Amino acid sequence: MHRRKFLEGLSAGALSTFSWSGLFSAPAFADIAKKKHKHCILLWLCGGPSQFETWDPKPGKSTGGPFRSIPTNIPGIHFSELMPRCASIADKLAVVRSMKTAQKEHTQAINLLQRGNKERPPFVRPTMGSALAEQLGQLGSRIPNFILLDPCPEGNEFKGFKAGNWAGWLGAEYSPVRVGGEFKIPDTDKLDSITDGDHEARAELRKFYSKKFENETKSSAASSYNATFERVRGLMSCADLFNLDRLPEEDRVRYGPGTFGQHALLARNLVEEGAPFVMVANGMPWDTHVFNHEIYQMVVPDLDNIIFQLVKDLEDRGLIDDTLVVAMGEFGRTPWINQARGRDHYPNAWSLAMAGSGIKGGAVVGATDELGVDVIDSPFDERNLFATIFSALGIDPHSEYNLPNFPTFHRVEEKIEPIKGVLL
Amino acid sequence: MKVELKKIREIKFPSHCLSLALDQDQTIYASCLEGGVFIVGENNKNPEKIINHDNFSSGVSLCGDNIISSDYDGIVKWSRLSNYKNIRQIKAHNFWSWQSAASPDNKKFGSVTGQYLVGGYKYEPAKEKEPSVRVYDTVSGEPIYSFEHTPPVQSIAFSNDSRYLAAGNLMGEVRVWDLTNGEMVSKWRTDNFTGWGIIKGHYYTGGIFSIEFSPDDSSIYIAGMGSTRDPAAGNGKQLWEKYSWRPQEGAPKLLSSALDSEIGQGLMEVIKFHPSKKFFLMAGRMFKGNWNTALFDANKGKILCSQDSGMRCSDAIFNKDGTRLYIAGGKSQSKKIKEGSGSWGRVLEYEVSISEES
Numbered sequence: 001m002h003r004r005k006f007l008e009g010l011s012a013g014a015l016s017t018f019s020w021s022g023l024f025s026a027p028a029f030a031d032i033a034k035k036k037h038k039h040c041i042l043l044w045l046c047g048g049p050s051q052f053e054t055w056d057p058k059p060g061k062s063t064g065g066p067f068r069s070i071p072t073n074i075p076g077i078h079f080s081e082l083m084p085r086c087a088s089i090a091d092k093l094a095v096v097r098s099m100k101t102a103q104k105e106h107t108q109a110i111n112l113l114q115r116g117n118k119e120r121p122p123f124v125r126p127t128m129g130s131a132l133a134e135q136l137g138q139l140g141s142r143i144p145n146f147i148l149l150d151p152c153p154e155g156n157e158f159k160g161f162k163a164g165n166w167a168g169w170l171g172a173e174y175s176p177v178r179v180g181g182e183f184k185i186p187d188t189d190k191l192d193s194i195t196d197g198d199h200e201a202r203a204e205l206r207k208f209y210s211k212k213f214e215n216e217t218k219s220s221a222a223s224s225y226n227a228t229f230e231r232v233r234g235l236m237s238c239a240d241l242f243n244l245d246r247l248p249e250e251d252r253v254r255y256g257p258g259t260f261g262q263h264a265l266l267a268r269n270l271v272e273e274g275a276p277f278v279m280v281a282n283g284m285p286w287d288t289h290v291f292n293h294e295i296y297q298m299v300v301p302d303l304d305n306i307i308f309q310l311v312k313d314l315e316d317r318g319l320i321d322d323t324l325v326v327a328m329g330e331f332g333r334t335p336w337i338n339q340a341r342g343r344d345h346y347p348n349a350w351s352l353a354m355a356g357s358g359i360k361g362g363a364v365v366g367a368t369d370e371l372g373v374d375v376i377d378s379p380f381d382e383r384n385l386f387a388t389i390f391s392a393l394g395i396d397p398h399s400e401y402n403l404p405n406f407p408t409f410h411r412v413e414e415k416i417e418p419i420k421g422v423l424l
Numbered sequence: 425m426k427v428e429l430k431k432i433r434e435i436k437f438p439s440h441c442l443s444l445a446l447d448q449d450q451t452i453y454a455s456c457l458e459g460g461v462f463i464v465g466e467n468n469k470n471p472e473k474i475i476n477h478d479n480f481s482s483g484v485s486l487c488g489d490n491i492i493s494s495d496y497d498g499i500v501k502w503s504r505l506s507n508y509k510n511i512r513q514i515k516a517h518n519f520w521s522w523q524s525a526a527s528p529d530n531k532k533f534g535s536v537t538g539q540y541l542v543g544g545y546k547y548e549p550a551k552e553k554e555p556s557v558r559v560y561d562t563v564s565g566e567p568i569y570s571f572e573h574t575p576p577v578q579s580i581a582f583s584n585d586s587r588y589l590a591a592g593n594l595m596g597e598v599r600v601w602d603l604t605n606g607e608m609v610s611k612w613r614t615d616n617f618t619g620w621g622i623i624k625g626h627y628y629t630g631g632i633f634s635i636e637f638s639p640d641d642s643s644i645y646i647a648g649m650g651s652t653r654d655p656a657a658g659n660g661k662q663l664w665e666k667y668s669w670r671p672q673e674g675a676p677k678l679l680s681s682a683l684d685s686e687i688g689q690g691l692m693e694v695i696k697f698h699p700s701k702k703f704f705l706m707a708g709r710m711f712k713g714n715w716n717t718a719l720f721d722a723n724k725g726k727i728l729c730s731q732d733s734g735m736r737c738s739d740a741i742f743n744k745d746g747t748r749l750y751i752a753g754g755k756s757q758s759k760k761i762k763e764g765s766g767s768w769g770r771v772l773e774y775e776v777s778i779s780e781e782s
Contacts, residue, residue, distance in 0.1 A: 047624060047656075062439075062458065062757070062765040066480045066496040066520070154623045156654075258542040259626065285625020290658035290691070294576075297519075298540040298547070298627060336757035336765075339736045340658055340691075340709055341440065373762055 038136050038322050038357055038393045039271045041310065042128065042279040043264065045303070045329035046110065046158045047287030048350075050343050052333070053080045053296040054303075055351035056097045056368055063335035063371045065293050074362050082300035085308035086353075091362040092311055092320075094354045094422035098366020100379040101331060101347040106157035106287070109330035109347065114161070115168070116386030117413055123406065124168035128389065129277045131411060133174045135395050136276035143241065143275045148176035149263040152283035169403055176279065179242050241273050242266065254309050256302055264306045268313050271323055286329055289342040303327070311355050320356050324392050328352035328385075335372045349375045352385070358392030358424055365421040380419050386411070387418035427703060427719050427728040428777040429749065435464050437471050437769030440754030443483045443523075444739045444771065445491070447505075453491065454752055455481035456769050461493045461503075464771070474508040475501060483524030485533065487562040492533050494521035500535060502565060512565045516558050522578045526562060527586040532603065533560045534582065536591050538575020540628075546620065547627040549574055549594060557591050559603065569606050573599055579635040579646075590669075592632025592646055594618060598676075600644070600669055610669040612676035619652035619660055629655030633693045633708070638722075639701040643679060644669045647695035647706050659711045662687040664695055664720070680725045682706075688713015693738045699746040700778065703728055707737035707751055717751060735770050742776070749774040 052058055057069035057080045069078035072090030079087045086093060103109035111119060114127040126134070129146040137145025146166075155162065167175040194202075240246060244262055247269060255261035260282040267278040288295045307327055314320040332350025333343035349368045355361065367377040390397035390411055397412040437456050445453040450466040457480045462471035475481075475493050483494040490511070491503045498517030503510050517537035524535040536557050543550030555570035556577040571591070579592040588609070590600045596617040600610040619630045634647040643666050650661030665681040668674075692708035703719050710716035715730035717737060737753040751772045758766035 063761060066457075152622070152626060156624055256542050257544050258547050259545060261542070262545070283621070283623075283625040284656075285621070285627060287624055287656055290656055291629060294540070295627065295629065295656070297576075298542060299625070302542050334759075336759055336761050337440075339754070339756045341736070342656075369762075371761055 038324070039275065039319070040128075040132050040136070040277050040324045040326065040357075040389070040393060041264075041267045041271060042277070043303070043306065043310075043325070043327040044279055044281040045286050045327060046155065046281055047106070047284035048109070048329045048331040048333055048345055049286040049303075050288070050292060050296060050333035051097070051349070051351040051368075052335070052343075052372060053082055053293070053300050055079060055083075055095045055353060056372060057081075058335075058370065058372045061371055063373070065337075067293070067296075074364065077364050080300065082296065083304040085304045089308060089311055092315075092355055093307075093361060094359045094363040094365070095351060096353075096365050096380060096385075096419060096422060097351045097368060098375040098378050098380055099332070099347075099350045099352060099385070100375045101350075101381050104331060104345045104347045106284070106330060106345070107160060109345075110158060110161045112382050113328065113330045113385075116382050116411075123409070124165050125409070126168040126170045126174060127166045128386065129176055129279050130167040130170050130174040132277045132389075132393065132395075134170050135390075136393065137174075138276075139173075141274070143270065143273060144177035145276050146174060146176040147267075147270060147275055147278045148178040148281065149266055149278060150178055150281040151259045151263065152281070155281075155283045156287075158281070158284050169401065169406065169409075241270060251313075254305075256305055258302055260302060261306050261309075264310055268310055271314075271319060272317060286333075288333065289338065289344055290340040292333065292337070292341065292343040294341075307353070307355070314356060322357050324357040324359065324389065325355045326352070326389065327354070349373065354388075354392070354422060356392075358394070360422055360424050363422045365419055378419075378421070381416075383412050383414070383416035384419050387416055388422060391418045391423055425702060425721065425728065426779045426781045429717075429719070429729055429731060429774040430777070431772055432775050433467075433469070433773035435469050435471065435771045435773070436767035437462055437754075437771065438767055439757075439765065439769045440736075440738065441752035441769045441771055442481065442738045444741045444750055444752040445484045445486045446741050446743060446750060447486055448744070450743060450748070452750060452771055453484045453486065454769070454771055455484040455493055455495075457481070457754075458765075460495075461491065475503050475510070477501070480520075482521050483535070485524065485526035487526045487530045487533065490562065492524070492526060492562065494524040494535050496520040498537060500524065500533070500560070514560070514565060516560075518554055519575075522576060523580050525580050525582055527582040527603075528584055529586040531562055531586065532568065532582065532589075533562045534558065534580050534589055534591075535560075536573070536577035536580045538573070538577045538593070540576045540594060549576065549628065556593075557589070557599075557601075559589065569601070569603070571599070571601055571606075571608070573597070576631070579632050581635040581637060581644075583637045583641045584639060585641055588637070588641070590635050590637065590644055592617075592635045592648075594628055594631035596632060596648075598632065598635065598644065598646060598667070598669075609671050610676055612667065612669075614646075614665065614678070616650055616663065616665065616681075617646065617648040619649070619655035621653065621655045623654040624656045627655070629658075630660060630691065633691065634695045634706075636695045636697060636704070638666070639697055642670065643667060645695050645704065647692040647708075649691040649708075657711065658691050658709065659689045660691070662690050662692050662706070662708065662710075662713065662716075662718075664692065664706050666725075682720070683725060683727075686718075686727045688715065690716060693736075694740045694751075696740050696742065697722070698742050698776070699744060702778075705740055705742075705749065707733070707740055707753075709736040733772055735772075746778075747776055749776050 133145035556573035557571035652660035718730035
């Protein structure tokens with residue numbers, strides 16, 4: 001957490017359960033602190049981005065489409081011509097070209113790539129954001145541990161997912177704080193008629209009685225409510241961090257005027273201020289069943305610029321070694337063009353990219369055949385990916401969740417290995 | 425009036441056919457996504473490749489002794505009609521030539537371009553980086569005009585007297601220029617042809633995909649897809665609209681449009697008048713409904729006949745006496761693509777029968 005915000009939070013919460021000395025005398029603090037300065041930004045490319053127009057182009061082939069490939073600054077590695085900026089920083093990115101997963105419908109695939117394991121009802125595995133919030137975050141932090149920046153209230157299948165249970169067995173306190181629309185959190189201003197002292201006193205009184213009720217009734221609803229209330233209290237102290245108007249105009253121009261770029265800039269700012277996990281979503285623009293090339297001429301250059309600016313900024317700010325950036329969707333798109341000149345869902349062979357914390361820049365792992373139909377080298381699935389993400393952030397991917405009265409669950413089951421080729 | 429279409433030939437091409445031309449011998453010239461321009465003679469079913477393009481070939485026109493073809497590299501090629509030999513090649517645009525056309529007097533050739541790049545919070549298109557419309561002399565290949573528009577500009581048409589040029593874009597904006605002096609003489613925008621996606625992704629799709637002057641040049645017809653909340657589904661109305669455009673008649677005005685009761689959903693990519701001037705064709709893709717190819721009465725705007733061609737239609741042309749209709753398009757690329765793409769491009773030939781109803 002950013003030191004200034006951390007101290008602001010402590011001073012504002014004089015009556016809270018935290019204390020400076022108590023915090024630092026905690027025996028596990030040293031271990032926790034190692035992870036606490038790690039961050040993750042997930043650029044969630046919902047709908048399923050085409051590997052052909054991004055990381056794994058097949059120019060001149062029947063599946064390649066109209067876009068050419070361009071050389072990157074890694075000899076022999078080419079990206080789509082729609083990604084010149086990423087090509088110029090390929091030595092800072094790691095690309096996996098051999099993702100092979102099993103779900104080809106959005107709802108199931110979003111679940112799979114957000115949770116990292118197959119479903120096992122009735123147990124609900126936490127999403128990547130919730131799992132990392134629990135590991136990287138800090139209870140009582142004024143900045144939410146899991147922030148979802150998402151301006152689009154709709155999103156078909158993603159809309160359904162958003163309404164579901166993100167945190168699973170970790171509980172409501174690890175579900176995301178969702179910010180969208182005009183990038184401002186509504187209803188977080190303290191009324192002028194209430195003094196700071198009154199505000200704190202009322203909060204403590206509310207907390208005392210509600211905790212008592214929660215303990216006496218063992219009510220999970222009350223627990224969730226209390227967690228939510230605490231989060232809103234925290235948000236009141238950092239709501240200005242979500243205000244894009246506070247960011248330098250020059251930065252806003254660099255990230256591009258579209259909502260995805262503006263949200264990515266906000267993510268950078270939030271990470272700089274200490275947020276452990278920020279997910280940037282933007283509806284499902286990558287789901288191009290109609291006019292794949294006509295839409296990708298726009299969305300890919302936008303993504304290209306966003307990744308470039310994000311990596312550059314994190315580097316300039318000394319945050320890149322502690323911040324993992326992941327750009328991925330729930331699957332790729334078909335090699336063949338359908339009648340509507342679109343590409344359909346394709347989990348058999350797709351790509352994603354990562355940069356930053358724990359990641360070996362310039363690594364390009366796995367390969368597909370000349371038409372991009374099948375993975376021909378090093379297939380990886382969602383479990384390999386999640387093991388990689390946990391490992392890159394210093395978290396043991398195979399550790400058990402502490403879940404009394406539950407079956408044994410691990411962060412990644414069956415000791416599936418991370419994608420070692422992309423890890424430092 | 426009763427009009428009937430009877431399919432008499434189906435010609436398979438290696439890939440989707442984007443554009444068509446036809447000579448007096450009924451030889452078909454088709455530009456395809458892969459490979460370039462192909463020809464097929466009358467009563468033949470085997471296309472022969474005559475002009476190579478390194479990227480998707482988007483346009484083909486016959487101009488006197490030459491074939492002029494364009495592609496997604498922004499390249500325009502002049503080839504001899506007699507031997508298909510390339511005689512000139514110019515780089516017209518830095519992005520795709522979305523569509524191109526030759527003037528009816530064969531003196532001018534126009535091509536439109538423009539990459540859709542993020543220009544605003546809601547993904548409004550950014551301003552053009554190069555002129556979106558270029559006009560060339562068909563004989564010398566010299567540029568005559570460069571016109572500004574908002575990219576991407578997806579459709580182009582010359583007036584029947586070859587004096588005016590009209591071009592329509594993604595955002596439903598039409599601009600018309602007088603080619604005697606290069607002045608823009610008309611400009612209007614309709615929101616009916618563009619969709620902003622609140623459901624899946626907020627960007628714009630659709631736009632005006634085909635534009636055509638009425639036979640007397642007094643009005644302009646535009647075709648595309650009606651507005652939709654989910655542009656990625658391609659489920660807007662199958663739509664055409666007719667506008668007045670001459671400056672002396674005041675501001676451009678919507679005169680008529682496709683009737684809601686007769687249309688389904690899907691992107692319409694071509695609108696073309698029959699030589700009789702009594703009716704016109706609109707064709708494209710069917711998302712929902714029962715037709716993707718229809719002939720409309722030019723006076724009443726009602727459908728005279730319609731059918732599902734079983735493919736996505738991208739261009740169409742009537743022969744000179746109006747007895748034949750040729751529609752270009754394509755099906756899906758084969759899913760067994762490792763065994764080859766299959767021949768997924770199509771040109772369908774129809775016999776057109778017209779009779780006066782009692």
